[in-house]
Amino acid sequence: MPSGVKRAARTGAQHGQLLTKLHGQHLLTDQKIINKIVDAAKVRPHHTVLEIGPGKGALTKELVKRAKKVIAIEYDPRQVVDLQKQIPREHMSKLKIVHGDFLKVDITAPDMKFDMVVSNCPYNISSGIVFKLLCHANLFTHAVLMFQKEFADRLVAQPGTEDWCRLAVNTQLLADTRHLMKVSRKCFSPPPKVESSVIMLTPKNAVPPGISxxxxxxxxxxxxxxxxxxxxxxxxxxxxxxxxxxxxxxxxxxxxxxxxxxxxxxxxxxxxxxxxxxxxxxxxxxxxxxxxxxxxxxxxxxxxxxxxxxxxxxxxxxxxxx
The missing domain is CATH 1.10.8.480 (Helicase, Ruva Protein; domain 3)
Known part of the structure; x- marks a missing residue:
């Protein structure tokens, strides 16, 4: 475990908040927004959903109600323990928790097969999440992801705007992007300093011919x-x-x-x-x-x-x- 995480762990009651900030994650607490996100993803009983950074499981609890299976990748060991406590016993058999860094986890492994991604993403690895998913775009049909609004705006930007940049161009080469909803900072604990947005990525069938x-x-x-x-x-x-x-x-x-x-x-x-x-x-x-x-x-x-x-x-x- 990184030394910074160890120091945060020794702060007792403040551990959860400090660790959350350290990992760039703010926990979603608004149930209406949670329902809207899962509705937008069109999660059905035959689906396996990949969730990145589930935290204390607010989104996970709704996902395991509706999906066949949820694979939750969580970096923080304390959050792994909390997540297991938060999920109702009748749904625990539908949850697979992977303790690790999403950017290092092998999502192509046979036991990691999933249909879609639904996640309140850790904001400090937003770019890494997007490009890792797009590098394995053949694994899933779509991803419904929450990011910091400024980052999300760049993902869905159009030519001729200030946000049209390398991130937008590279993402849209490999996927269709769509803005779904804005999310107020008041919907999180601890509240971030910025607003958030939920976007949908739908991988394209293939890279354009003749392009490396x-x-x-x-x-x-x-x-x-x-x-x-x-x-x-x-x-x-x-x-x-x-x-x-x-x-x-x-x-x-x-x-x-x-x-x-x-x-x-x-x-x-x-x-x-x-x-x-x-x-x-x-x-x-x-x-x-x-x-x-x-x-x-x-x-x-x-x-x-x-x-x-x-x-x-x-x-x-x-x-x-x-």
Whole structure:
């Protein structure tokens, strides 16, 4: 157990509150909200539900009433004990408690099969939860998850908004996202400093054809930290050009083709011209553009399919991102 957790455990009556804050989790106590979350997840008697960070079991108690089985992953050993006490005896046979860190638990194990995820997520590992689930999107049909409102807003963000960012782009490549409800801080104990929101993630059937997830991540990482800049400025920065030249040389070496790294700037210009000619996806991106030329387009204005199109244009010319 981490030393910080041990120190919290020695504070006696204050242990629960301190430990909850340490793990970034606030316990949901409003039964109306609990019912709405479980209703939205459409939990049925034949379903097995995965719950991350059940805490004292407020949500778990409702889940075990409706589901065939609930697999609850809890990091805090004290909460594991409390959870066992909170669940009615007649429902204990439907509950499997896994004591461990969700980010390290093997959710692909045969005894961990589940149909859906329903959780009030520990806020300090929100990104890790989302991406671990999406890496195993074939395991479940949908996830109903509560996050800090600011984080949830980014997950469901749309192009052209301030919240349209790398998190939104990466998530929406692999899943459809939908905002379900806002949750007041008064519905928790201890009350967090911020409001919360519940969202639904529905995994898509497959990654778009011709796209490497490793390259996609590298490409989006290069583009979106500079989302306030225009595309022409982003792709002509010295550091990015240097990286593109290195990757181009590596690709030529792998394919045993002549290396013409000095032509990279011209290739980038040709992509800019091609995008301008195509009007980025057949002219349907003109809404919200700050200019008529693709060089004036900023990443925050591009829809997911347009970002995919742009990456494929680079790949056609032998330019890759790693």
């Amino acid at each position: 997830l490793v390259e996609w991540e590298a490409f989006v990482t290069d583009v979106f930290p500079n989302k306030g800049k225009t595309l022409s400025r982003i792709f002509k920065t010295k550091s990015l050009l240097k990286n593109m030249v290195k990757n181009y040389a590596l690709q030529c070496s792998l394919e045993n083709t002549p290396i013409e790294a000095d032509k990279i700037p011209a290739k980038v210009d040709s992509i800019i011209a091609a995008v301008m000619e195509q009007r980025v996806m057949a002219g349907d991106v003109e809404e919200g553009l700050e200019g008529d030329v693709v060089g004036e387009i900023r990443p925050r204005m591009l829809r997911l399919e347009q970002i995919l199109w742009l990456l494929k244009e680079f790949n056609k010319r032998g330019i890759h991102f790693k």
